[in-house]
Amino acid sequence: MPEEKKNLSTRRDFLKTSGVAAGALIGGGLIGGLVGYNVNDNKSATTPKGTSPSDHTQHANAGFQFFKNNRDFEVLSNATERIFPKDDLGPGAIELGVPYFIDRQLAGQYGSNSKEYMHGPFAVGAPTQGYQSRLTRADVFKQGIEKLEEEANKRFDNGFSSLEPEQMDEILTAFSKDEVKMSGTTAAFFFRMLRSATLEGAYSDPMYSGNNNMDGWRMKGFPGHQMSYIAVIEKEEFQKIEPKSLGSM
Amino acid sequence: MATTLPKVDVVVVGLGWTGGIIAAECAKAGLKVLGLERGEARNTEDYLKVHDEYRYAVRYELMQNLSKETITIRNHRKMPALPMRQLSSFLLGEGLGGSGTHWNGHSWRFLPYDFQIKTMTDEKYGPNKLSKDYLLQDWGVTYDELEPYFYKYEQTLGISGEDTNPFWGKRAQPFPTPPMKKTPILKKFESATKKMGYNPFMLPSANLSEPYTNPDGAAINSCQYCGFCERFGCEYGAKSSPEITVIPTAEKTNNFEMRFRSNVVEVIKNGNKVSGVKYLDTLSGEEFIQEAEVVVLSSYVMNNAKLLMVSNIGEQYNPDTGRGTLGKNYCYQILPGATGYFDEQMNTFMGAGALGMTIDDFNGDNFDHSDLNFIHGGSISITQTGSRPIETNPIPRDTPTWGAEFKKNSIHNFTRTLGIGTQGASMPHKENFLSLDSTYKDAYGLPLLQMTYNFTEQDRALHKYITEVTQNIMKEMGAKTVEGKNPITDYDIVGYQTTHNTGGTIMGASPDNSVVNTYLQHWDAENLFVVGAGNFPHNGGYNPTGTVGALAYKSAEGIIKYSKSGGSLV
Numbered sequence: 129m130p131e132e133k134k135n136l137s138t139r140r141d142f143l144k145t146s147g148v149a150a151g152a153l154i155g156g157g158l159i160g161g162l163v164g165y166n167v168n169d170n171k172s173a174t175t176p177k178g179t180s181p182s183d184h185t186q187h188a189n190a191g192f193q194f195f196k197n198n199r200d201f202e203v204l205s206n207a208t209e210r211i212f213p214k215d216d217l218g219p220g221a222i223e224l225g226v227p228y229f230i231d232r233q234l235a236g237q238y239g240s241n242s243k244e245y246m247h248g249p250f251a252v253g254a255p256t257q258g259y260q261s262r263l264t265r266a267d268v269f270k271q272g273i274e275k276l277e278e279e280a281n282k283r284f285d286n287g288f289s290s291l292e293p294e295q296m297d298e299i300l301t302a303f304s305k306d307e308v309k310m311s312g313t314t315a316a317f318f319f320r321m322l323r324s325a326t327l328e329g330a331y332s333d334p335m336y337s338g339n340n341n342m343d344g345w346r347m348k349g350f351p352g353h354q355m356s357y358i359a360v361i362e363k364e365e366f367q368k369i370e371p372k373s374l375g376s377m
Numbered sequence: 378m379a380t381t382l383p384k385v386d387v388v389v390v391g392l393g394w395t396g397g398i399i400a401a402e403c404a405k406a407g408l409k410v411l412g413l414e415r416g417e418a419r420n421t422e423d424y425l426k427v428h429d430e431y432r433y434a435v436r437y438e439l440m441q442n443l444s445k446e447t448i449t450i451r452n453h454r455k456m457p458a459l460p461m462r463q464l465s466s467f468l469l470g471e472g473l474g475g476s477g478t479h480w481n482g483h484s485w486r487f488l489p490y491d492f493q494i495k496t497m498t499d500e501k502y503g504p505n506k507l508s509k510d511y512l513l514q515d516w517g518v519t520y521d522e523l524e525p526y527f528y529k530y531e532q533t534l535g536i537s538g539e540d541t542n543p544f545w546g547k548r549a550q551p552f553p554t555p556p557m558k559k560t561p562i563l564k565k566f567e568s569a570t571k572k573m574g575y576n577p578f579m580l581p582s583a584n585l586s587e588p589y590t591n592p593d594g595a596a597i598n599s600c601q602y603c604g605f606c607e608r609f610g611c612e613y614g615a616k617s618s619p620e621i622t623v624i625p626t627a628e629k630t631n632n633f634e635m636r637f638r639s640n641v642v643e644v645i646k647n648g649n650k651v652s653g654v655k656y657l658d659t660l661s662g663e664e665f666i667q668e669a670e671v672v673v674l675s676s677y678v679m680n681n682a683k684l685l686m687v688s689n690i691g692e693q694y695n696p697d698t699g700r701g702t703l704g705k706n707y708c709y710q711i712l713p714g715a716t717g718y719f720d721e722q723m724n725t726f727m728g729a730g731a732l733g734m735t736i737d738d739f740n741g742d743n744f745d746h747s748d749l750n751f752i753h754g755g756s757i758s759i760t761q762t763g764s765r766p767i768e769t770n771p772i773p774r775d776t777p778t779w780g781a782e783f784k785k786n787s788i789h790n791f792t793r794t795l796g797i798g799t800q801g802a803s804m805p806h807k808e809n810f811l812s813l814d815s816t817y818k819d820a821y822g823l824p825l826l827q828m829t830y831n832f833t834e835q836d837r838a839l840h841k842y843i844t845e846v847t848q849n850i851m852k853e854m855g856a857k858t859v860e861g862k863n864p865i866t867d868y869d870i871v872g873y874q875t876t877h878n879t880g881g882t883i884m885g886a887s888p889d890n891s892v893v894n895t896y897l898q899h900w901d902a903e904n905l906f907v908v909g910a911g912n913f914p915h916n917g918g919y920n921p922t923g924t925v926g927a928l929a930y931k932s933a934e935g936i937i938k939y940s941k942s943g944g945s946l947v
């Protein structure tokens with residue numbers, strides 16, 4: 129993406145020439161919003177332990193449809209990366225573009241629960257009765273991310289994205305066990321949704337902005353969209369097939 | 378004010394398999410048929426870009442939009458019922474083809490035992506095998522009476538199969554097309570079950586093994602094993618669906634018209650007849666009254682029951698008194714099974730919706746229940762439907778569900794895990810029923826349908842027993858780790874189980890214990906027919922649609938006869 133590269137260097141130049149130390153950028157505002165486009169060699173002590181800012185620079189369509197500030201987006205990014213981390217098998221959630229996938233989803237039908245029954249009266253109900261919140265997924269994510277940040281500050285006196293991976297895991301575990309209080313929904317519910325959305329972003333067709341380069345599929349041995357297996361389905365041996373996306377049709 | 382529209386011979390509410398079959402048969406017989414469908418038209422050309430797990434399998438693109446209408450659910454009468462806000466446990470259909478567009482295509486005939494379950498159970502085990510709370514009853518028809526209709530359905534769809542199962546009812550004709558390919562995964566199951574003394578056979582499939590033209594002239598292509606079948610439409614026209622079979626057959630006659638985005642809200646009753654239906658154009662909001670000589674409800678289990686309830690046709694079942702038949706005998710499906718983790722990689726991502734092998738050794742009364750605390754059983758199958766990566770993340774029970782360990786395990790096991798599943802029978806219980814909700818409403822101001830349902834002792838016992846059988850098969854298949862399904866406790870609306878809901882508008886030999894007769898003609902309104910799995914007095918040990926289809930063909934015959942001579946068909 130030559131276009132992207134040009135933009136990046138413009139921002140890099142801006143950062144360089146603005147005379148502001150990189151560390152001071154963290155924490156929001158116009159300048160903080162550029163951190164996501166920061167450069168590789170910027171691993172100073174104040175760089176968040178979580179997302180390496182450079183991780184997002186690969187993404188073809190960076191930009192927010194739902195999120196507004198970079199801090200929230202980084203909290204989401206780091207949480208998804210803990211759920212689906214980079215390892216020797218291949219990329220984690222961030223490199224796969226999962227945070228961008230979630231951003232897009234929250235901005236659309238998924239985020240506004242437009243195909244679901246959202247009329248009251250609302251009651252908590254039994255677990256066997258399923259989702260009963262008055263909140264949309266967008267509401268739940270927004271609040272959940274605030275709560276992750278809040279919990280990080282409470283427990284470690286630091287922003288979520290600045291925590292050590294083990295500290296992030298501690299907080300995510302507390303959410304998964306419903307030990308954090310949320311309003312109109314539960315932490316466990318938010319966590320389950322976050323986990324599902326992470327996997328959805330890792331493994332859906334790349335047109336949804338996740339599964340970057342089909343690497344999610346490649347790791348898993350899933351060939352994506354293939355027209356037919358009729359010629360190979362009776363074969364004993366495992367078939368390694370280079371994946372194809374719908375866009376390549 | 379509703380606009381009244383000119384009378385037609387037959388109005389069909391809902392255009393899935395049942396609506397499509399009735400429409401085709403009646404239109405062929407020269408009746409003027411109108412199909413009203415709340416969803417949209419769709420066809421094979423709409424499925425060309427369908428290999429998209431996220432949109433179709435996860436976000437349910439082809440299924441019912443719950444923002445307009447859903448049901449409420451409670452496990453028992455003391456619990457406040459709450460709306461099913463998201464699809465999960467079952468996936469309701471919407472649009473041309475209904476669920477027949479995105480079904481798997483397992484195509485079964487219920488066992489002879491199913492149709493006479495009360496008589497045969499009592500004969501063999503005495504009248505107290507199950508407590509009085511289980512409302513077991515015969516269906517009013519026998520397998521032998523239904524045999525020709527089963528075949529008609531199978532011929533229309535071109536079902537691929539082999540008649541080697543020693544346990545099912547006698548077939549007068551061979552399957553229209555040969556069985557699907559026996560893959561290495563299926564062969565593992567075959568040799569294990571054979572070794573154990575069971576009788577494996579290829580699962581009868583509506584994903585066709587070869588190109589086929591049905592007796593009505595509709596062509597179905599041969600399956601490509603593309604792995605995007607269950608929850609997807611078939612881009613090859615190789616999965617038998619209403620929109621490539623019965624619908625074009627009806628259209629060819631020039632006696633058939635379809636109106637989409639037409640949501641029926643009432644069946645209009647006058648004395649012992651109905652005069653038509655009221656529906657809304659969901660775009661303009663306009664109301665219409667469509668008059669008809671015959672009204673056919675084919676809007677699936679839920680709305681067939683609901684439309685009768687809101688239209689005050691028939692008597693609502695009351696679990697306190699046992700009076701009333703409408704809403705009675707709601708059943709589901711019990712799903713015992715086992716997962717096996719293997720060392721070797723297998724082509725789990727290839728497959729077709731109905732590619733599988735089955736044993737019936739533990740179905741119906743094919744095994745002795747004298748020393749067991751349940752009746753019936755289920756068909757046990759291995760299926761290779763095509764694993765997809767978002768929803769298939771197999772991990773042994775002690776593995777974390779997120780993080781590094783999860784990632785490693787779920788990726789490793791994606792191509793190394795097999796499942797054995799059972800379509801377990803579900804027996805009616807006096808506390809499981811459908812009624813109208815008194816709080817929640819749909820987009821048209823009608824009360825939502827309310828489901829009161831929980832698993833019973835019978836269900837739990839069946840589940841436990843058959844799960845053990847499936848675990849043993851999986852061990853024999855060579856899995857290094859085998860996990861049986863957790864014992865069932867309370868019915869939970871979360872997590873897909875199966876779209877095999879049954880009952881609520883049951884059929885039978887007498888108006889005292891059924892809603893419709895054996896032609897699915899309503900006991901209280903002779904020109905009203907109610908068609909679907911709602912007619913089942915209990916759910917058997919197979920997927921339902923083969924039996925639904927046979928009943929629909931029998932009903933169509935009844936409607937045609939009624940149109941000539943009127944009166945009760947029984």
Ligand SMILES: Cc1cc2nc3c(=O)[nH]c(=O)nc-3n(C[C@H](O)[C@H](O)[C@H](O)COP(=O)(O)OP(=O)(O)OC[C@H]3O[C@@H](n4cnc5c(N)ncnc54)[C@H](O)[C@@H]3O)c2cc1C
Pocket residue numbers: 390391392393394395396413414415416467468469470471472473474475476477479480481482483484485607608639640641642675676677678680731876877908909910920921922923925
């Ligand atoms: C994922 C999946 C897999 C399945 N696999 C199998 C299988 O392998 N084997 C098997 O036997 N069965 C299977 N089934 C079940 C099978 O699909 C159904 O039993 C069958 O399609 C039901 O047909 P039907 O005509 O009764 O109802 P539907 O197909 O649900 O059709 C009813 C139609 O009525 C319309 N409608 C409803 N209310 C109204 C209204 N008020 N006004 C106007 N229109 C209305 C709906 O929009 C819908 O199109 C599966 C189901 C699902 C969801």
Ligand code: SF4
Pocket residue numbers: 583584585599600601602603604605606607609610611612613614615616728729730
């Ligand atoms: S598996 Fe076969 S029948 Fe199913 S969608 Fe693919 S080609 Fe069609």
